[in-house]
Structures are given as C-alpha cells and as structure tokens.
Amino acid sequence: MAISLRESLHIGISDILMRKIRSAVTILGIVLGVMCIMVVLAIISGMNASTLSWMEERGGASKIDVYRNWDYDFSKGGYASLSLAEVSRIRELIPEAKAMNPQVQMWDKTLTFRGLNYADAVMGVLPDFQIAENWYPARGRFFGNLDVRESSNVVVIGSSVARDLFGTRDPLGQNLNMGGIMMQVIGVMEEKIWKNEGGGPWSGNVLEYLNRQSFIPLSTAMNKFGGDNKVNSMQIIAQSPDQALLLQKKLNTILLNIKQGKEVFRVTSAQEQMQQMKQNAQVFSMIFILIGVISLFVGGIVIMNIMLASIKERTREIGVRLAVGARRFDVFIQFMVQTVLITSIGGILGIVSGFSILNLVSGFLQMPMKPNPNMIMVALLVSVGVGLIFGIAPAIKASNLDPVIALREE
Amino acid sequence: MEIIKTSSLVKDYDLGKLKVRALSGVDISITAGEFVAIMGPSGSGKSTLMHIIGCLDRPTTGEYYLDSELVSKLPKSALAGIRNRKIGFVFQSFNLLPHLNILKNVELPLMYSGMGSRKRRSKAMEILDSVGLSDRLKHKPNELSGGQRQRVAIARAIVNDPSILLADEPTGNLDSQAGGDILEIFNNLHKAGNTVIMVTHDPVVANRANRIIRFKDGLVADGDLA
Numbered sequence: 001m002a003i004s005l006r007e008s009l010h011i012g013i014s015d016i017l018m019r020k021i022r023s024a025v026t027i028l029g030i031v032l033g034v035m036c037i038m039v040v041l042a043i044i045s046g047m048n049a050s051t052l053s054w055m056e057e058r059g060g061a062s063k064i065d066v067y068r069n070w071d072y073d074f075s076k077g078g079y080a081s082l083s084l085a086e087v088s089r090i091r092e093l094i095p096e097a098k099a100m101n102p103q104v105q106m107w108d109k110t111l112t113f114r115g116l117n118y119a120d121a122v123m124g125v126l127p128d129f130q131i132a133e134n135w136y137p138a139r140g141r142f143f144g145n146l147d148v149r150e151s152s153n154v155v156v157i158g159s160s161v162a163r164d165l166f167g168t169r170d171p172l173g174q175n176l177n178m179g180g181i182m183m184q185v186i187g188v189m190e191e192k193i194w195k196n197e198g199g200g201p202w203s204g205n206v207l208e209y210l211n212r213q214s215f216i217p218l219s220t221a222m223n224k225f226g227g228d229n230k231v232n233s234m235q236i237i238a239q240s241p242d243q244a245l246l247l248q249k250k251l252n253t254i255l256l257n258i259k260q261g262k263e264v265f266r267v268t269s270a271q272e273q274m275q276q277m278k279q280n281a282q283v284f285s286m287i288f289i290l291i292g293v294i295s296l297f298v299g300g301i302v303i304m305n306i307m308l309a310s311i312k313e314r315t316r317e318i319g320v321r322l323a324v325g326a327r328r329f330d331v332f333i334q335f336m337v338q339t340v341l342i343t344s345i346g347g348i349l350g351i352v353s354g355f356s357i358l359n360l361v362s363g364f365l366q367m368p369m370k371p372n373p374n375m376i377m378v379a380l381l382v383s384v385g386v387g388l389i390f391g392i393a394p395a396i397k398a399s400n401l402d403p404v405i406a407l408r409e410e
Numbered sequence: 411m412e413i414i415k416t417s418s419l420v421k422d423y424d425l426g427k428l429k430v431r432a433l434s435g436v437d438i439s440i441t442a443g444e445f446v447a448i449m450g451p452s453g454s455g456k457s458t459l460m461h462i463i464g465c466l467d468r469p470t471t472g473e474y475y476l477d478s479e480l481v482s483k484l485p486k487s488a489l490a491g492i493r494n495r496k497i498g499f500v501f502q503s504f505n506l507l508p509h510l511n512i513l514k515n516v517e518l519p520l521m522y523s524g525m526g527s528r529k530r531r532s533k534a535m536e537i538l539d540s541v542g543l544s545d546r547l548k549h550k551p552n553e554l555s556g557g558q559r560q561r562v563a564i565a566r567a568i569v570n571d572p573s574i575l576l577a578d579e580p581t582g583n584l585d586s587q588a589g590g591d592i593l594e595i596f597n598n599l600h601k602a603g604n605t606v607i608m609v610t611h612d613p614v615v616a617n618r619a620n621r622i623i624r625f626k627d628g629l630v631a632d633g634d635l636a
Contacts, residue, residue: 007521018509320505323466324566325494325522327487403466407505 008337015338026306027346029299030386034350034379036295039361040288041375044281046368051277061241061270064248066234069266078262081230084222086258093254097247098239099131102231104221112177118165120212124221132235140172140187143217151219156187160211181224244269296382300390307339307394318398319406332399339391340384347383351376413573413605414440414463419472421458432458434628445600447616448609450625456609464497464576465489477573494523498567502579504559506551512562513547519570537565541595557588564595575599577608581615593618
C-alpha cells in the first residue's frame with residue numbers, strides 16, 4: 001500500500017521549508033510566468049469589456065449601419081444618396097425593424113444667436129433617431145412625426161451648443177438663425193459622456209463631438225436647406241442581435257434593387273463588427289499567451305534542473321527510505337508532490353502578485369484591465385500542470401535509484 | 411526453525427568490461443533466534459551477502475529463502491514490502507534522515523507500512539523509550555552523540571517487529587564505551603528472541619554472537635552449520 005497523499009504533502013511541505021532559499025528561487029520562474037498570464041487575461045477581458053460598453057453606447061448589438069461605400073468606383077455612375085420617397089419605401093419593406101433613422105449631414109453650419117456664432121454639424125433626422133441612438137432630450141422635447149410632415153422650423157441642440165450659445169439663459173423657445181433660416185429651439189439633448197477607464201490616448205470624453213451637434217427634422221433639412229441635402233446614411237435597430245444579421249442581408253438586397261445593382265452603399269452590423277473585433281483580440285491574446293507559456297516553460301525547466309540537482313544531493317536519503325520499505329512508487333510520488341507543490345505555491349504567489357500589479361501595469365500600458373475570476377482557475381491549473389510535466393523526469397530518476405548504490409553515496 | 415536459507419548464491423557485478431564475482435556459491439542457514447556474526451576481510455563478499463539477505467539486492471543465481479519464502483525470485487517491487495515488514499537495518503553510519511527529528515526517523519518504516527499517524531507515533535515513542543531516548547524525541551540526529559544516534563537507528567530497525575535484524579558494522583563509528591552499550595542492546599534483543607545478524611571485522615564484537623560465519627573470496631570459509 002502506498003503512503004497517503006496527506007503523508008506525501010506533509011513530506012513535501014517539510015522538504016520545501018527545509019530548503020527555503022532554494023525553494024524561493026525555484027518558485028520565482030513560475031511566479032513570473034503566472035503573473036504574466038494574469039496580466040494578459042486581465043488585458044483581454046478589459047479590452048472585451050470596453051469594446052462591449054462602446055458597442056452598447058453606440059446603439060447596442062442590434063444596430064445596422066448604412067453609409068457610403070468608399071470602395072465603390074463612382075465613375076461607373078450612381079449616387080450614394082436616397083430621396084425621402086426611397087427612405088419611406090425602405091421603411092415599409094422592413095416593418096420588423098425596431099427603428100430606422102435616415103440622416104442628412106450638414107457638416108459645417110453656422111448657428112447665430114444675438115451676435116454669437118457657433119459652427120458645427122447639423123443633422124437632419126427622424127424621431128426614430130432617439131431610439132437608434134438611445135439618446136433623448138434632457139430638457140424640452142424632440143420633434144415628432146407632425147414636425148417632419150410639416151417640415152417645421154424646429155431644432156434640438158446638443159448640450160455644448162446650449163452652453164456656448166446661451167450660457168445661463170434658457171434656450172427653450174429661443175429662435176436661432178441657421179444660415180438665414182430662423183429655427184425655434186424646442187429641446188436640449190442629454191450630455192453624452194463615454195470615458196475610457198484606461199485613460200491614455202483615449203482619455204477625455206470621446207463622445208463630445210455629439211454634444212456639439214444640432215438636430216432638425218429630416219424633411220426640413222432636405223426641403224429648406226438646398227437640393228444637395230440627401231439622405232446618405234441610416235441607422236436601423238433590429239429587435240434582436242440575431243435579427244440584425246438577417247436584416248443586414250435584407251437591407252443590402254433592398255438597396256441594391258433601389259440602386260439598380262450598384263453597390264453605392266455599405267451595410268454593416270454591430271454583430272459583424274463585434275466578430276471582427278473578437279478576431280483581432282484573438283490574435284492579440286494568442287501572442288501574449290504564447291509569451292506567458294514560454295516563460296512558464298522556462299520556469300518549468302528551471303524547476304526540473306533544481307529538482308534533479310536536489311535528488312543527486314539526497315541520494316542517500318532516498319536509499320534510506322528504500323531500505324526501510326519505501327516502494328519506488330512512494331519515492332516517485334514524494335518528488336512529484338514536491339514539484340507540484342512548488343509550482344502551485346508559485347502559482348498562488350503569481351496570482352496574488354499579478355493582482356497587485358494589475359493597476360500599475362494598466363496605468364503604464366494605458367490599457368483598460370479587468371480582473372476576471374476565471375483567470376485564477378486558469379493560473380492554478382497551469383501551474384499545477386507545469387509541476388506535473390516537469391516533475392516527471394526528476395521523480396522517475398529518484399525512484400529508479402538502486403538502494404545499494406544510493407546507500408553507499410556520501 | 412530456519413529463518414534464512416541460501417543455496418548456491420552467486421552474485422556477479424558487471425563493471426563494464428570487467429566482471430567481478432562477489433559471491434561464488436554461498437550456502438548458509440540461520441535459525442530463528444540466533445545471534446550470528448559474519449566476519450571476513452574487506453572484499454570477501456560479506457557486504458554483498460548482507461544486501462541480498464536484506465532484500466536490497468538480488469542474487470545473480472541461486473536461491474534465498476526468508477521465512478520459508480523464496481524471495482530471490484520476487485520482483486524488485488515486492489522486495490520493498492519484504493524490507494518493510496521483515497527486515498530491520500542498522501548501518502555503520504547510522505543513516506538517519508538529518509532533517510527529521512528522531513521520533514519521525516523511527517516512524518519512517520511505520521509510515522511506509524501504511525500505519526495511521528497517531529498509532530505510529532505512540533509505537534515509535536514506546537520503542538524510543540525502550541532504548542532510553544524518550545527525552546530526546548524532538549531532537550535532530552546531529553544534536554545527539556554517536557551512541558545515541560545508533561540507538562535511534564536500532565529503534566527504527568525494530569519498530570516494525572522484523573523477522574531479522576541486520577547490522578553492518580554497527581559499532582564501527584563508535585568509541586568502545588558507546589559500542590559496548592550498543593552491543594548490550596543487541597544482546598538484549600537476542601535474548602528477547604530476535605534473530606540478529608551482524609557484519610563486523612572486530613573479533614571482540616564478533617565474540618558476543620553465538621555463531622561466527624567467516625567469509626573469504628566470496629565463499630563461506632568456516633562456521634556454517636548446514
């Protein structure tokens with residue numbers, strides 16, 4: 001009968017405590033390797049989390065975008081624009097969509113109020129804009145279908161526009177001069193803020209450009225601000241992410257039909273983009289995990305060598321154990337347990353130190369990081385695995401010693 | 411009752427191109443309860459015989475019966491169990507594990523026989539008490555004198571109630587006072603019914619035994635009853 005695991009653990013722990021410095025050096029490689037893997041996993045889950053929250057902010061996973069296809073050779077004819085009639089035909093063809101928001105962009109429009117000028121983008125949109133962008137007025141109201149039908153002279157302004165143009169004054173009900181046309185302010189949008197937790201190159205409010213925009217009814221933009229203003233982009237929100245992929249295909253077909261087979265528009269979905277991002281993240285994580293694996297491999301080789309040297313030194317002890325009745329298997333287990341114990345302790349230390357340097361690394365690399373409970377399991381399994389793999393050779397060597405020769409060893 | 415019986419034991423050592431015959435046909439027979447000394451010059455094969463009797467090694471040819479069991483044909487894996495249950499070793503250089511206290515050292519054979527920790531602790535304490543070391547349980551071997559260390563080794567050898575006690579020059583590293591004490595212990599163990607086999611080249615030591623087997627050139631020169 002072999003000795004129990006508890007007995008082996010007991011022997012293993014006292015062996016490790018007996019040779020403290022050697023054990024510490026042995027453990028170091030594993031600690032570093034596990035730390036590396038911890039940080040990588042935190043980076044990956046941090047990236048995923050910030051990608052997801054960005055997606056969520058920009059319309060969620062059910063969003064479909066239609067915009068000018070920059071790859072299309074426009075010398076072959078066709079225009080990347082839609083008339084109001086075409087827009088309403090599309091809406092009729094996709095009744096299953098939750099919202100559809102065609103847009104007309106006027107990128108540089110000057111707004112004037114009592115001698116103050118403010119130049120930024122003005123968007124012609126439909127009331128569905130609010131659903132599509134998940135963005136609502138903080139004060140006042142958004143325009144409704146009636147305003148669209150009537151091509152009303154109403155405007156909903158962004159929070160920065162309101163601040164810069166009206167200061168402390170209440171903008172609601174005031175009239176703005178927009179390129180010679182007077183528009184009444186009926187609402188002020190909520191302030192949009194999305195900050196990247198990691199800071200760095202992405203720091204600040206990346207959505208500030210939205211707060212600088214103003215919104216008018218689509219019909220007003222097309223009918224009253226010159227014939228060049230046509231719908232050249234749309235957002236469609238599906239009922240579900242799965243439906244979004246179907247709707248994406250359907251919209252592509254509809255647009256090709258309307259444009260006589262010319263691919264002047266591109267139709268993309270958040271789902272598609274997410275898949276693309278996931279693929280990119282996968283390549284990235286593969287590289288980092290490879291680095292972690294290599295450092296664990298090096299750590300494993302170090303452990304193997306130290307264990308082999310330690311067995312050489314303990315030959316006589318092994319001889320004594322064999323003489324008093326230890327089986328080869330007992331000796332094998334003794335050294336196996338010891339190696340796995342060392343790598344597990346290294347793994348635990350690696351997890352602890354990995355966690356504690358996470359914030360430091362996150363600040364240094366300027367990347368968002370998110371600790372993930374799964375990575376504790378991964379790190380532990382990996383460190384036990386390294387012990388099992390690199391412990392085999394020393395344990396076999398120890399258990400194959402001839403007792404007579406081992407006892408003669410000085 | 412014959413506890414040890416060998417017939418035509420041959421042991422060859424293969425040292426690369428050179429073949430060395432350490433035992434060239436040894437027939438011995440030892441009865442249970444005997445106190446036997448094995449003597450002979452170095453290189454005569456007495457250590458090799460000890461290793462085979464102690465199941466640390468196997469003969470090249472020939473047969474060895476321990477307790478009427480043919481152990482010379484057993485696989486190496488089975489020999490560990492035999493060593494654990496039937497054989498107690500006492501070495502010239504004590505061979506205690508230096509990082510374990512003496513209690514743990516004595517517990518070692520019990521641990522490998524699968525005894526629970528509480529039971530083996532009390533058994534080891536009992537045995538250490540019988541060799542007069544009950545006040546040193548937590549001491550490491552290097553904190554003890556040579557004679558005390560050898561008493562720990564004897565305690566370890568007998569803790570499993572073995573069939574035979576094998577001692578290889580047990581007094582070789584001790585002064586005459588300590589050596590005398592150790593021989594007294596072996597004497598008492600013999601009187602209590604244990605089979606003791608002792609390798610020595612000291613005639614004074616050998617004379618404490620009730621039979622002397624002399625070895626020369628891998629053969630029994632004198633003293634075998636069989």
